[in-house]
Amino acid sequence: MPTNTSQNLRTSTRPPRNRAITLLAVGHACVDVYQGAVAALVPFFVAERAYTYAAASGIVLAASLLSSVAQPLFGALTDRKPLPWLLPASTLVGGLGIALSGLGDSYALTLLFVAVSGIGVAAYHPESARIARVASRGGHTAMSWFSLGGNLGFAFSPALVALVVGFGGLTMSPLLLLPALAGSVLCLPALRIVQRGQDATSGAGAAHRTQAALTPAADRRSFLRLTLGVICRSVVFIGLSTFISFHMAQSTGWGPTAGTAALVVLYLGGAVGTVLGGRLAERWDRVTVVRRSYLLTVLAVAGVVLVPGPLGYLFVALASAGLYVPFSLQVTLAQDYLPHRVGTAGGITLGLTVSVGGIAAPAIGLLADATSLRTALIPLIAMPALSWLAFRGLPEPAAAIGPARRTIPVAPPSEKAESP
Template sequence: MQAAAPKQSALNTSTIYRIIFAISLGHLMNDSMQAVVPAIFPILEQSMNLSYTQVGWIAFALNMTSSIMQPVFGFYTDKKPSPFLLPLGMLSSMFGMIGIAFAPNFYFVLLSVLFIGLGSAVFHPEGARVAFMAAGTKRGLAQSIYQVGGNTGNALAPIFTALIFVPLGQSGAAWFTISAAIGVLLLWYVSRWYRTELTSGTMRVKKRAAAGNGEGKLSRQVKLAVVFLIFLTFARSWYNAGIGNFYQFYLIEHYGLSIRAAQYYVFIFMIAGVVGTFFGGPLSDRFGKRNLILFSMLGSAPLALLLPHIPLVWVAPLFAVLGFILFSNFSVIVVYTQELMPGKVGMASGLIVGLAFGMGALGAVVLGKLADMYGLTFTMMFCSFLPLLGIVSWLLPNDRKAQ
């Protein structure tokens, strides 16, 4: 029996890259369908004569559904993991895509995005759990790969606008049902592996080791640290809501760009965020999670303050640096929270990723209202101060104390 122990230990700590990359690809497909919603805003704004406030309400309906339901599904699946929720969530998003493609009015669009939000809420906690299960000892790297898939999907929104919705209009959303169908098959494959792991002796060992005292109460210090992490997620999400939903209109109004041209600038910011997300995990392993979070928030603040005041020629390079720095903390905050809440992987993911959507939803409504009342220039100026709220990163415990 003792001779078998090293083999068992090695098996428990092995990193299963095929599953990590598969769930990352599923994450890309899931978030690509979410990205369709802001991508189609300029088309809907013209065809349905929407106000900026109505645009904000569509973003609110999408993101708040995901925000409210993610911690709920995370809490449920921490107690009862449900592998086949993954393809079911993708199926819900497919129905939402069909609805958006043929929506006749504002209210039908709202109903359609609720299906997409629900699909996202189902996917994310279980997707994060799969990445955690397949990570072995490389949790930071696994979470970075997983989150890169989602952030890449979000980053494609401007490209969708320029290459699909400008030439095809609203009906272009129907093409994304093909991606959704492929995603259902991919996640069915991942779910079968997930189910096998749950029923194997190896997975039972993993579950006991990961759960630890997960059912116990969290200490006051841990709760306070989680509150700080949620607040940092709030600041980043509101800023991202301003750029992702309204900066395209600012470029059109302030610099005189076409709808298509404006998308490429927003894409630079988002794709730089994807790169930052990937490198954030390894950098945090080298310099510490708390230090990386602090650098990410305060390092991006001066660039955000400059953005509304620079000529167009400087927007692209500034966006590239700003997106990289700001999003380098994305996967790090998730892993940091998971380590603070052992045995509550789904809940931790639901709180941080779910609340990121929720805060972005609230931000979209508030920023849309500000744009209608005071103009886009005021709204962009307001957004530029949000990364300064990252000063609360000083209050986080260092990595050793957190562990």
């Protein structure tokens, strides 16, 4: 009967879709290594090239500014036409920019290479978020695992940079291309799996048309408020990731090793927070989880900035977890607020979450040069509070039945795999 057939089809396609999410998560890790690598490279630029705080934060700005502008554009582009080839191509571009950034002594060239990497990252996120949405069928837990991949890439990047650049200097930066090579290869089987799943369900045309008709209307006002919350969240996270290594080195007196450890704690705490967010969303609605998380994060960030010594690591972990509990939930919320523009929604939330804050980094650097680093970090305490205000009163949208749930081409017809 039709019901049994549909149930059997869902059962038969679930394991491949799980493999697709796993592969996409690993590919996401390989890309976000390069977002984390920018902050991880900053202490080495300062040490080898004697950059000031302001000059060092300019490197973060170069990676963030073009990325922030480009991500919504790539999102709009992928909403008009699926571009699965962007995943391997953008992964390579992101890696190549960072790999070249350590060569030569030119500050201008360093900014250029880091900006190229930022564009590669910008091209990756909207399309990968759209494809992950298709593969996960809009599930919060599956999307949190996809987001977790990016967090683990962040967490791994300080260790990778320390291993490569710490022992060989900035001239060894070309070795940082290796994760990009791996990620560009791993995303190919994921795309094939998702496409086969789309082909296998393409016969249910009437059901898909019914679902499309039930897609809710866009809630642009809520999406705008969510975006404002995402921007404030980005400012505090990028501010911490750029300067936490310097802050903890000064606070503990343990030198550069303390700074690298702080970055690892910051990124690993984010990985824990991302998984926790998906779990909590199964018990409470997403808006409630996000709002409460930001409120608790205010206290955690205050602890990072104001509590001296090794105890600061605990607050770094708590602040990171608090900032990342909303990570994947904001992506699915945005996609549900803009159900016909999931690429744009994913590009803005998933991308701005980790890029637009870099625009504020030079201001923090200038204030640190003029006063002290701790003084410059104090305004970050207010950012999670502003995110909490942005999320107050936001409605929990009904689950989208549109682009995330119906057949969305993952590859051009000429590249489609054979149905099993």
